[in-house]
Amino acid sequence: MAAADESLTLVWFRDDLRVSDHSALTAARADGRVIAVWIREVRDDEGLGPRPLGGASRWWAHESLAGLHQELAALGIPLLFAAGQAAAIIPRLASSLGVGAVRWSRRYAPASRSLDSQIKTVLDDQGFAVHSHSGSLLVEPWTAAPQGGDHYKVFTPFWKAVSGREVGDVLPTPESQTPLDPALVESARGCPAVTDLDGLGLLDGTETGAGDFAAAQGPRWWQDTVACHWSPGARAAGDQLEDLAAGINGYSTTRDVPADATSTSRLSPRLRFGELSPRQLLHAARTTTSVTPEDRAAWIRQLYWREFSWHLTYHYPDIDYTPIRDEFRHFPYEDDDEALSHWRSGTTGYPLVDAGMAQLWETGWMHNRVRMVTASFLTKNLLQHWWSGEQWFWDTLVDADEANNAVSWQWVAGSGADAAPYFRVFNPERQRERFDPDGAYIGDWLPYPPDASPSPIVGLADSRQAALSAYDRMKNMSAGAVSSRPVSPDDDDTRAV
Known part of the structure; x- marks a missing residue:
């Protein structure tokens, strides 16, 4: 004792x-x-x-x-x-x-x-x-509410309300203690359900609660692929934190360039597992002197987007499968196992989508710009339910966060809080031309030779029109009214953030 x-x-x-x-x-x-x-x-x-x-x-x-x-x-x-x-x-x-x-x-x-x-x-x-x-978190969800409302539903007002709050000092590592009586520790290890680390079965490929997805298809794939790209643990996280400036420099202008290995800090799995606290990251970002104010502000803003995701998750039960916008319960998603399989395996015929899915399978991570493109393609061009993609990401991402994953999928699908207008579809070809113009990212990750590209599984113009028609049918079903919104040729599908 x-x-x-x-x-x-x-x-x-x-x-x-x-x-x-x-x-x-x-x-x-x-x-x-x-x-x-x-x-x-x-x-x-x-x-x-x-x-x-x-x-x-x-x-x-x-x-x-x-x-x-x-x-x-x-x-x-x-x-x-x-x-x-x-x-x-x-x-x-x-x-x-x-x-x-x-x-x-x-x-x-x-x-x-x-x-x-x-x-x-x-x-x-x-x-x-x-x-x-x-x-x-930096902000406890029950402490942030707009005047006259229960919680924020749009990011920018949330950001303006909480980003200036003091978050306190970073706590040091506690001092070591006198060891406990070994007999006490051993008696605790004899309790039912107590085991050793290997006994937890985290590496045995057992069910994940996400259905017949990645772990079922390749229960040990991470040992041959994902493990080559990461060093989990708080010590490695601390090394990354010391070099945070490299992940912030240029962030305001290069964060959407997926081929640039330094365009993001790649700290998301560290936050997901709490190897670093958001307070440590905020303090380090604020005190790093070798970055511009614009880069610092843009990076910190993304830290608060994570806060906003947890703010929403706190207030919305079942956010991983229930739409925040209730009318999307009526969205006429299609059930196409073949299309979903092409998306998962990166064989859609659209190089940016396929490269992103290959990066995900190989590394357990995907650049955020490409995450948005692949998610839009699944939900809008293929009209597959967003939770099919959300569950695949949940099973294959090392930074699969219970809040960020679902909130971000709902944002792209149009069913979430602060979602972009539904007609803003990410055109994967225009996104490729804009953010990977020299093909560097695609060259790194495309799972097939460029001259052996499979035929596109769907046409972009036709599938976009089908998505808009499905959106109109949803509005009719949810509101009982006939939509009169015209589909404008000026609906530029590269305007999404």
């Missing part, structure tokens, strides 16, 4: 796999000694809990947890692993360990938030002190 003059706290790590700027860990060490746990959670019968990890994310989580285990061990803090329903595991561990308190970083998706509330009630009833901490 902990020494008589020190309390023992259980810190439940979730998407915050770091030891610096970690409010829950810092507070726990201020109280006394710490034992930590990470759970591969299974949703309960009511669907409560986090969304099950996709295949690429499971690989990242496994590698990042190995690094966290080492970092905590260097501080004298044991890290336990468990798999199952957190509502049963956390109270059982707290009781078995004899801790005085349980601390965690807050979660904001409704299904996770509800579960945490239930667990807190159980722990309170059993006499444990329970504390939740900020750590994943």
Whole structure:
């Protein structure tokens, strides 16, 4: 047990796999000694809990947890692993360990938030002190609301309202502690559902909750491909943070150039798994002196787009499959397995789309400009439901974020908050001419030789017109009115952001 003059706290790590700027860990060490746990959670019968990890994310989580285990061990803090329903595991561990308190970083998706509330009630009833901490966001969602409204539905007013707020200082790594009694740690490892890292099954290709998608098709693909492009873990994240200026320089003008390896910071998986906190990133961006004010402002604005995505997710249950704009429940999407297969495999006949899908499969990541183009092509040119693409991205992206992924897909599809007008379709050929004029990106990633390009699976002009007609049918079904909006030849499909 902990020494008589020190309390023992259980810190439940979730998407915050770091030891610096970690409010829950810092507070726990201020109280006394710490034992930590990470759970591969299974949703309960009511669907409560986090969304099950996709295949690429499971690989990242496994590698990042190995690094966290080492970092905590260097501080004298044991890290336990468990798999199952957190509502049963956390109270059982707290009781078995004899801790005085349980601390965690807050979660904001409704299904996770509800579960945490239930667990807190159980722990309170059993006499444990329970504390939740900020750590994943700069702005708590309940603190941002327009005058006379419940929450922001458009990004720019949200950005103007919250971007000037103080976010506090970055917390240092806590001091190391006197090791716990080994017998206590071993007894905890004997609890039901507690296992070792390999026992979590994160690399075994088991179901992801996303259907017959990437992990089912190639359960170990990440070890041959994705692993060659990334080094998960907070230590590697810290190295990237030290070189943040390279990812910000030129950002305001080059962020849409997919062939430029330095046009973005590629920190999104670090944020997704909490290897870096948004506060660390904001502080580093503000204090980096070797970048222009324009580049700094443009980069920080994207950091707040992530905040906005979580703001929306907090207020909209089931955002990963339910449209924010209710009328899109009536959109006449088509069910075409062949078209969906061509999109997934990067054989649509449109080089920018196919190169993007190849980059995704090879690296677990795709440039943001190309993400928008591929998403628009699926939902508008192929008229496939946005959640078919959202689930594929969920399974193949190392930065698959429960908020960003769904919110961004709904934005492109037109069903989300602050969505661009539906008739703004990304023309993949014009996008290629504009953002990859010399073919460098396509040359890097095109899965077939340029002279062996497959025939396009759909015509751009005809499919765009079909999408607009489907949009009009949706409006008729949802409003019971005949649309009189003309389709203008000036509807330039390159105007989307």
